[in-house]
């Protein structure tokens with residue numbers, strides 16, 4: 001009987017510790033973001049937590065989309081119409097190769113504030129989230145409003161989906177920055193300038209969000225930086241085997257490719273299998289992501305791709321287009337080695353034996369999935385970290401990057417031809433693939449084990465990084481440098497001077 005009681009107590013305790021209420025807070029800013037949130041929610045639901053994916057509706061196109069297969073989904077409709085109004089066309093972004101400092105203020109600061117204010121004004125509609133008494137909230141900081149919203153929900157623990165910190169001396173910043181970890185002096189100058197920009201942008205974002213929350217929620221609302229520093233865990237959507245190595249707090253865990261392999265064993269439809277098996281020497285998949293289908297590419301780039309396809313008749317090209325696009329098919333009329341697809345199970349396509357190359361925009365998920373499957377890449381980045389990803393693929397030897405402004409009929413053909421003909425790219429890609437497939441823990445294991453760990457322990461303070469509190473001089477040891485090197489020199493020269501003048 002005693003042992004039975006003990007067992008009973010143990011299982012009860014085990015149950016209490018194990019099954020937590022977890023909120024995944026996820027405004028619908030894009031399909032891929034919602035899908036990523038859904039993967040965390042499903043995974044933690046499967047790990048026997050009571051998980052709710054909460055979607056305040058930003059993009060009305062996504063009103064029916066949640067991507068979750070198992071977790072509960074709660075939605076907040078009609079919160080804002082500001083988001084839809086901001087998205088009209090992406091074509092001009094494609095021709096505009098440079099986003100300046102002032103533009104960044106608009107895109108990265110102003111952009112989010114209308115939605116933030118709209119949500120906060122209707123904060124009473126979030127009351128069910130407070131009443132549910134969640135144990136943990138998971139959120140991303142792409143929208144700078146999210147940390148503050150989550151903070152207002154009085155949830156004791158938080159985990160952030162974000163990026164690793166940038167160290168300007170060897171990590172290229174996120175913004176349209178086609179560099180890798182070894183930068184020349186001028187590249188570092190440019191990187192430092194971009195780093196400075198992001199400090200300013202974050203400062204302004206935080207100030208604006210803080211202003212909104214102090215006005216509507218509480219006059220002593222804490223700073224956004226303070227909220228972010230106090231999260232218990234930061235899950236980063238990248239992979240240590242692919243990405244630039246760097247030093248970081250133990251709060252950061254690499255979880256890139258979460259959920260990707262779960263969906264990878266889809267058998268290809270016969271049609272797709274047939275298309276990807278064409279080509280005497282192999283097939284090439286061309287897709288620049290959902291926001292930039294072939295149709296919106298500038299004419300110059302379209303015709304460079306057209307030319308490269310015609311000059312490589314031994315390869316079969318598969319171009320991703322959008323439903324209703326007839327102009328692309330007209331353009332390629334009479335070209336035998338090309339097919340068009342609207343949607344493909346990308347991670348399954350990447351396992352196709354006949355696929356020799358993926359021409360992509362270099363989004364992080366695409367790059368990781370491609371590297372995981374050992375397929376060489378040609379990357380033409382469109383925005384943000386895609387530039388850095390492209391450069392990193394080059395650095396890892398698994399492909400080439402081509403910048404939009406340098407695309408001409410010759411350059412585009414040359415880079416595709418180079419990656420297809422030179423075996424070194426495939427060898428490097430296969431090597432990364434082998435390492436990624438045998439890495440010690442899967443992203444799914446890391447998410448569930450780390451989330452359970454932070455639920456069981458109070459670690460946000462434990463993993464506190466003191467460098468956050470150091471001044472610039474202390475952090476870079478400039479004060480010590482001054483005392484050891486500069487001071488003796490100055491003293492020496494002053495002393496000599498005095499001796500000289502007195503003799």
Ligand SMILES: *[C@@H]1O[C@H](CO)[C@@H](O)[C@H](O)[C@H]1NC(C)=O
Pocket residue numbers: 039042043046070259262
């Ligand atoms: C959750 O569990 C179900 C059934 O056991 C499984 O089919 C599904 O793939 C799992 N989902 C995730 C995200 O692990």
Ligand SMILES: *[C@@H]1O[C@H](CO)[C@@H](O)[C@H](O)[C@H]1NC(C)=O
Pocket residue numbers: 077078
């Ligand atoms: C949103 O509001 C509009 C009008 O204000 C209404 O017609 C519509 O049904 C609402 N949608 C939802 C999902 O509540």
Ligand SMILES: *[C@@H]1O[C@H](CO)[C@@H](O)[C@H](O)[C@H]1NC(C)=O
Pocket residue numbers: 222223226227230461
């Ligand atoms: C962060 O944690 C520290 C240490 O527990 C605490 O003093 C501080 O108020 C917290 N800041 C915020 C914004 O929660």
Ligand SMILES: *[C@@H]1O[C@H](CO)[C@@H](O)[C@H](O)[C@H]1NC(C)=O
Pocket residue numbers: 261262265
């Ligand atoms: C996918 O299929 C392969 C071979 O058929 C198998 O070895 C692997 O375990 C499967 N992966 C998943 C996640 O089911």
